[in-house]
Amino acid sequence: MLKVDNLHTHYGPSHILHGIALEAAAGEVVGIFGRNGAGKTTLLKTIAGWVKPSEGGVSVDKEEIGHLPPEKVCRRGIGFVPEDRRIFPGLTVEENISLALLQGAGMSSAEERASLDRIYTRFPRLQERRKQIGTSLSGGEQQMLAMARAIVCRPRLLLIDEPTEGLAPMIVDEIFKLIAELRAAGTTILLVEQNLHAALAASDRFYVIERGRVVESGVSRVEADQERLYAAIAV
Numbered sequence: 001m002l003k004v005d006n007l008h009t010h011y012g013p014s015h016i017l018h019g020i021a022l023e024a025a026a027g028e029v030v031g032i033f034g035r036n037g038a039g040k041t042t043l044l045k046t047i048a049g050w051v052k053p054s055e056g057g058v059s060v061d062k063e064e065i066g067h068l069p070p071e072k073v074c075r076r077g078i079g080f081v082p083e084d085r086r087i088f089p090g091l092t093v094e095e096n097i098s099l100a101l102l103q104g105a106g107m108s109s110a111e112e113r114a115s116l117d118r119i120y121t122r123f124p125r126l127q128e129r130r131k132q133i134g135t136s137l138s139g140g141e142q143q144m145l146a147m148a149r150a151i152v153c154r155p156r157l158l159l160i161d162e163p164t165e166g167l168a169p170m171i172v173d174e175i176f177k178l179i180a181e182l183r184a185a186g187t188t189i190l191l192v193e194q195n196l197h198a199a200l201a202a203s204d205r206f207y208v209i210e211r212g213r214v215v216e217s218g219v220s221r222v223e224a225d226q227e228r229l230y231a232a233i234a235v
Contacts, residue, residue: 001024001025001026001028001060001061001156001157001188002022002023002024002047002058002059002060002157002188002190003022003023003057003058003059003060003062004020004021004022004023004043004047004056004057004058005021005056005057005058005059006019006020006021006055006056006057007019007020007021007043007046007053007055007056007057007058007066008020008053008054008055008056009039009042009043009046009051009052009053009054010054011042011051015212016039016042016212017039017042017043017046017053017212018211018212018213019056019213020039020043020056020209020212020213020214021214022207022214022217024157024188024189024190024205025188026156026186026188027183027186027187027188028183028188028189028204028205029179029183029188029189029191029202029203029204030188030189030190030191030203030204030205030206030207031191031192031193031199031200031202031203031205031206031207031220032044032190032191032192032206032207032209033192033193033196033199033206033207033208033209033229033232033233034208034209034210034232034233035210035233038209038210038211038212039209039211039212040161040192040209041083041161041162041192042212043192043209044080044082044159044161044190044192045082046058046066047065047073047078047159047190048070048073048074048078048080048159049065049068049069049070049071049072049073049074050070050080052066052067053066060076060077060078060156060157061156063076065078071103074103075103077153077154077155077156077157078155078156078157078158078159079150079151079153079155079157079158079159080150080158080159080161081146081147081150081158081159081160081161081163082146082161083161083162083165083192085142085143085145085146086146087134087135087137087142087145087146088134089133089134089135090133090135091133091134092130092131092132092133092134093126093129093130093131093132093133093134093137093145094116094130094131095134096134096145096149097116097119097126097145097148097149097152098112098116099149100149100150100152100153101115101116101152101153103153115152115153116152118152119148119151119152122148122178123144123145123147123148125141125144126141126144126145126148129141139166139167140167140168140171143163143164143167143171143175144171144174144175147160147163147175147178151182151187154187155187156186156187156188157187157188157189157190158182158187158188158189158190159189159190160179160189160190160191160192160193161192162192162193162194163175163191163193164176164193164194164195164198165194172195172198176198176201176202179191179202180202183202191203196229196230196233200220200221200226200229201220203220204219204220205217205218205219205220206218206220206225206229208228208229208232208233210232210233215232216228216229216232
């Protein structure tokens with residue numbers, strides 16, 4: 001469903017990704033692991049169109065999207081939950097979510113309302129705070145808002161960057177429960193996460209990135225593959 005082939009990405013003169021190649025099948029959760037600064041976030045931003053690749057390709061269902069701007073990538077059914085959440089300042093919870101509905105071109109008012117109701121059923125705390133300014137929420141609630149905004153239009157591919165960093169264990173459990181629900185519904189997910197134990201339990205396969213290169217890959221529930229993963233990112 002997703003294929004990244006020989007992907008190179010630069011920030012100015014800095015060469016960040018060096019020929020990354022990976023794949024994700026439909027309905028699969030693929031974990032992306034590595035030390036800080038390895039290139040994981042740059043990989044997700046390149047797939048999402050936030051950063052342009054200098055070489056190589058990104059295709060979704062065999063359509064090349066690596067050259068597209070982020071708004072067109074989004075309209076292809078690709079959602080992105082960035083590490084810093086990017087909650088729009090000055091907008092309420094509901095306004096933040098409603099902005100994401102703009103990617104669902106041609107949706108009627110009734111369809112938009114149904115989408116919002118579905119999100120509020122899944123995130124009752126967001127419904128309680130729907131008129132509250134999004135940036136005034138707690139860290140866990142802001143993460144829920146970022147997730148809600150990314151899934152309101154039911155993306156076929158979801159990119160999630162460090163969703164549990166700095167959050168309370170109860171919120172972490174909720175996020176991984178949501179990831180499991182999305183996987184069960186057939187959403188393909190690329191997950192960057194430092195909580196290896198929980199991420200492995202949620203993933204089907206994984207890749208390890210080191211200095212912008214894939215250095216290991218494996219099946220998340222195979223013990224020998226897990227051992228290679230831990231060895232590859234051990235400090």
